[in-house]
Amino acid sequence: MAKEPMRVLVTGAAGQIGYALVPMIARGVMLGADQPVILHMLDIPPAAEALNGVKMELVDAAFPLLKGVVATTDVVEACTGVNVAVMVGGFPRKEGMERKDVMSKNVSIYKAQASALEAHAAPNCKVLVVANPANTNALILKEFAPSIPEKNVTCLTRLDHNRALGQISERLSVQVCDVKNVIIWGNHSSTQYPDVNHATVKTSSGEKPVRELVADDAWLNGEFITTVQQRGAAIIKARKFSSALSAASSACDHIRDWVLGPLRDICSMGVYSDGHMVCCWTDLLVPVHAAWGWKSSVSRSTSLKKR
Numbered sequence: 001m002a003k004e005p006m007r008v009l010v011t012g013a014a015g016q017i018g019y020a021l022v023p024m025i026a027r028g029v030m031l032g033a034d035q036p037v038i039l040h041m042l043d044i045p046p047a048a049e050a051l052n053g054v055k056m057e058l059v060d061a062a063f064p065l066l067k068g069v070v071a072t073t074d075v076v077e078a079c080t081g082v083n084v085a086v087m088v089g090g091f092p093r094k095e096g097m098e099r100k101d102v103m104s105k106n107v108s109i110y111k112a113q114a115s116a117l118e119a120h121a122a123p124n125c126k127v128l129v130v131a132n133p134a135n136t137n138a139l140i141l142k143e144f145a146p147s148i149p150e151k152n153v154t155c156l157t158r159l160d161h162n163r164a165l166g167q168i169s170e171r172l173s174v175q176v177c178d179v180k181n182v183i184i185w186g187n188h189s190s191t192q193y194p195d196v197n198h199a200t201v202k203t204s205s206g207e208k209p210v211r212e213l214v215a216d217d218a219w220l221n222g223e224f225i226t227t228v229q230q231r232g233a234a235i236i237k238a239r240k241f242s243s244a245l246s247a248a249s250s251a252c253d254h255i256r257d258w259v260l261g262p263l264r265d266i267c268s269m270g271v272y273s274d275g276h277m278v279c280c281w282t283d284l285l286v287p288v289h290a291a292w293g294w295k296s297s298v299s300r301s302t303s304l305k306k307r
């Protein structure tokens with residue numbers, strides 16, 4: 001029997017991440033190839049015409065899984081009945097800025113949208129905050145939507161996780177799908193800690209630790225970490241815009257693993273923390289005292305199986 005459609009909200013849908021993300025959702029990349037979806041797209045009034053253009057393209061692409069599109073500048077209409085909310089709306093940083101430099105503009109957006117989600121989203125709505133500073137925006141959203149369970153409010157560190165996989169794959173000239181179990185600790189900022197201490201690569205003679213195969217601790221403890229930490233800035237320098245297709249794809253990975261699970265490998269996501277960080281996968285739970293991140297920010301890597 002065909003599944004009931006799930007309603008997926010994308011805020012900032014007329015922007016560059018939105019433009020890359022909505023076709024991925026409509027194709028089943030986020031929720032599965034047998035899951036019909038109704039897309040709710042929100043943007044601000046100055047972007048209404050562009051938003052309508054995105055809607056026209058979604059119609060023109062004739063996605064079989066796409067059962068409806070709500071394109072609106074009304075936050076209540078956008079949030080009504082949504083099962084998944086991907087919060088991309090906000091302002092990106094420009095070259096030379098840190099992500100925290102867009103905080104004052106973006107944080108106020110998350111207060112208003114939290115209230116609308118709290119009042120109108122479906123029960124158990126799962127929220128992913130992408131807009132920067134992603135951890136802080138997620139914290140604001142959680143505070144202003146107290147009836148949404150805190151475990152349902154997350155932010156994106158999967159892009160950093162995927163970047164770490166990509167760097168290891170390039171360094172070792174192996175397929176990225178053969179690299180697993182990197183961890184991103186801390187915030188989606190230049191203070192994050194990409195950790196390869198549990199990471200392995202599938203080889204013809206079994207799984208091998210990344211540290212053993214790379215055999216260059218100076219690189220792993222130095223250039224590798226700064227490359228992942230600074231990758232967003234490097235993309236801005238090269239493209240003059242911040243990353244979009246990789247952010248959209250990583251948002252799909254985040255929600256897919258969360259909703260569809262079960263996980264076999266470690267994945268990284270920002271979740272609410274009481275000051276500790278926990279990394280767990282399969283049945284193994286490894287608590288680590290928080291050495292970075294700020295108090296009550298969302299900053300841990302976790303297996304969704306435990307959530």
Ligand SMILES: NC(=O)C1=CN([C@@H]2O[C@H](COP(=O)(O)OP(=O)(O)OC[C@H]3O[C@@H](n4cnc5c(N)ncnc54)[C@H](O)[C@@H]3O)[C@@H](O)[C@H]2O)C=CC1
Nearest residue numbers: 012014015016017043089090091092130131132156159247
């Ligand atoms: N967490 C992560 O890994 C990443 C986060 N980002 C962040 O994602 C955000 C979006 O990036 P882009 O799509 O490149 O920016 P963009 O400027 O292309 O698009 C943002 C969209 O949000 C809309 N918007 C602004 N205020 C809004 C509001 N109150 N309600 C709904 N929509 C609103 C804008 O009109 C625009 O269409 C930025 O904050 C960026 O820094 C970007 C890449 C990775």
Ligand SMILES: O=C([O-])CC(=O)C(=O)O
Nearest residue numbers: 093099132232233242243
């Ligand atoms: O760096 C930025 O501003 C955009 C972003 O968060 C990323 O690409 O990681």
